[in-house]
Amino acid sequence: MASPRKTTDAPPMPCPVEEIEQAAVRFAGDSGDAMVLTGARFASASALAGNDVCTRPEFSAEIRAPAGTLPGVSGYQVHFSSKEIHTPGDLLHALFAMNPAALQAHLRDLPAGGLIVVNSDTFTPEEWVKAGFAANPLTDGSLAAYRVHALPMDRWTQEAVAALKLAPREAERCRSFTALGIACWLYDRPLDPTLKWIRTTFAKNPVMVDANTRALLAGRNFADQRGGFLKRYFVAKAPITPGKYRQISGHEATALGLIAAAQKAGRALVYPHFPSAPAGEIAQLLLGREGFDVRCVQAEDEPAAMSMAVGAAFSGGIGAVVTSGPGLSLASETLGLAVMMELPCVLIDVQRAGPSNGMPTKTEQSDLLAALFGRHGECPLVVLAPTTAAESFHSVYDAVRIAIRHMTPVIVLTDVALAASSETWQIPDVAALPPIEANLPREGAPFEPYGRDEKHVRSWAIPGMPNHEHRVGGLEKEDRTGHVSYDPANHEKLVNLRAAKIARIADDMPECVVDGPEKGELLVLGWGGTFGAIQAAARRVRRKGRDVAVAQLRCLHPLPKNLGSLLAKYRRILIPELNAGQLSLWIRAKLGVDSECLCNVQGRNFLVREIEAKIEEMLGRSASPTAPR
């Protein structure tokens, strides 16, 4: 293979390297620029370089928007750090923009002094106009506050692949690797993982292996020789527990959690999906996994999906659905039935901005109260919430484990941001995953369909088991026998039993753990996907010399047993949440504890600095350290 490093330029001076703690880099371009792929490769290279990594894709609003327009822009943000991180980063260190529209769409997230790397070949008058610029932003001085590197990536790419005589469209497609080469040089990322990935991915097309390899190397070399960069950046390895790691998205973690749980339970995974986002995306990860006994069915509507899952649970399968937005409302009828029947099933709700169709691609935490209370009748069930993308695996796994052991539906509240973002995950040892046990009828013991064990759990008698024929239904059950009963005292007893069964689960759940001082002025209490931002904000505050306690809830119902006594150790509680104060309402109702809310309903996660500012404001307001109440 000819080296693309053919230049008559004088050898450049080695570029100085500056070490930085962390950086967030965003790759943006037209959908044809494959920026999501480019970003994912950069993230992978960063992870393999030992950084902690968290990423977030930004898909274009339209499926096939016209090229060069703002709705056609998609992007991928990569946050890599020498410290533990769980957010895709607030402010960008660099923006890679493959066309004027990408620059226009993403510039607002780049602070003054930030790096802009653009493909200057796309900055033609026609393209600026489409992107809404009045003049060429590269020359009209409007970018003076930034460090701009306008690099002719198209020409560099063509030069790199010229010898291969590709069709113009094919040659153009290689430019994402040119951009990736530039980024890898700029942040001192190794190329080997990407080279290996190119060889595997394009194995059936050796010409494209060659072309993409040349483009990647050209990006690196030309950045070095002709990029005009005054320095490069280096992010050291993050301290990390020894073990095996990978990058994983919230969606991938969810799919793997379901498969792992069903396998550990030794049961079929029945996954009915109504084919919209996000259920369809999970289906794509589960289809083709028949070897793990995954049985998918594309349901005709959301109620059908939930009903199929509960039907599967009756006949001994692991029934799980994924839904979002109005899908949660549509599932509530069947969730009520599953509460009444006391059958195990799992609903994963990828929360998004609502009500109704709201903003389907934007994140929110506004389904908490719907998950807790959104069914008619006295209808308690378990509600879990993973705090990071990778933790979705463990949360979903636990949901299946709890559902089966306690014969109850479980709702897992994840969110759009969590589902799409990727981060570093320490891969668990399958053998060490907790066992998943069912309360099966005891051999030889007299069978009562609604008899209960010491945890108030009825046994799971599955069709196919002789001498355990019984009937379940939505009508109230007589205690023990399960016969239909309209007896008033029995109804009250059963309402209380179903509630006690769920409350009792707190005995088997981990207590809430505080990071920071174990008593004092302020506790920041979060739940679910705000964990990364809260944790990072606390770290920043501590670095400035003030201590602050933070805790994140993973189980919203039942609440951790120690939560009441824990909250009492702090004078004030701050609850940041992506809704109008739902956890705050729940905590006040359940524990009688007042809190201050930091609410955000803008369809995005918190920026670290927003929480940081609120913490500082609250700590600043307290003049002197005081004893806990």
Add this chain to the structure above:
Amino acid sequence: MNELSLPMLAPEDFDTDQEVRWCPGCGDYSVLAQMKQVLAGTGVPREKIVIVSGIGCAGRVTYYLDAYGFHGVHGRAPAFATGIKLANPDLQVWVVLGDGDGLSAGANHLLHALRRNVDLKIVLVNNEVLGLARGQYSSTSRLGTRTKTSPEGSFETPLRAISVALAAEATFVARTLDVEANHLAETLRRAAAHKGGAFVEIYQNCKIYNDGVFEFATDRSTKADAAIFLEQGRPLLFGKDRNQGIRLSGFDPEVVEMNGAVPIDDLIMHDEKAEQPTLAFVLSRLTGPEFPECFGVFRNVSRPSFDEQVMGRITAAKKAGTPSLQALLDGDEAWTAE
């Protein structure tokens, strides 16, 4: 356990300790009795039989049959049953719907269960009225049916259950009626034997809210002229002396007198095995008083069932070797930190 050692079941083996609480004279009693007969005779052990039902009078049947039973919410029985069958394809799964359940609240689920050809035995007990809701017209009530919500007679065009099932690509479609005990039992038996989704409509008399709606087909004086019992490979003849027939005039059916002028070959020959459901659909449209109504098997064709296809993939995948869960979790790009 091999088949020879299976204990023979009697209909009484399906009795439960629950008191049957339908109104006196309700057609559901007959449906229950014949279901017990058929279930006892299929050779399937009780623990492998699941009865799924929805809301309505007929839905109560779940509590009166000592097998596994699932009494769901309104309309969704075909969806529950799909999940039940998918998680455990060894089960024989019966779905008992009313007209309010199957063709109103859950019409969508019924269509898709039939279209997928899930191996379910779907029994739609049709009394053309909402009984448990206490006497409103249903989506199958005939024009002019007087009910609490149609005091001057229903003016909504009713659905024909058989036409709907055929349009949904059902592979087995039949109609029978509550008082014809032998015909009812035989139809259910054939449904049980069918591999794939079987749909059986049962005309069932509601003594309280729609009494006598099917009298044309049950009364000895009118039955011969108002009902045709379909026979495979036989021409559509009816009447006391079998002197009337149905033939096609263009695309439309017409009644002809068999007075010697019309050759018998001109009549529609019933073929439940026909690949196209076209003629079956014509038969499903025959409604009184202009036409006799058809009973029997309209369609009986073979197509791979949904569950069979899903399980085929799983069996093939498992044959190819047991995949490693650890390898799945590791993915393609795992690395180790020392």
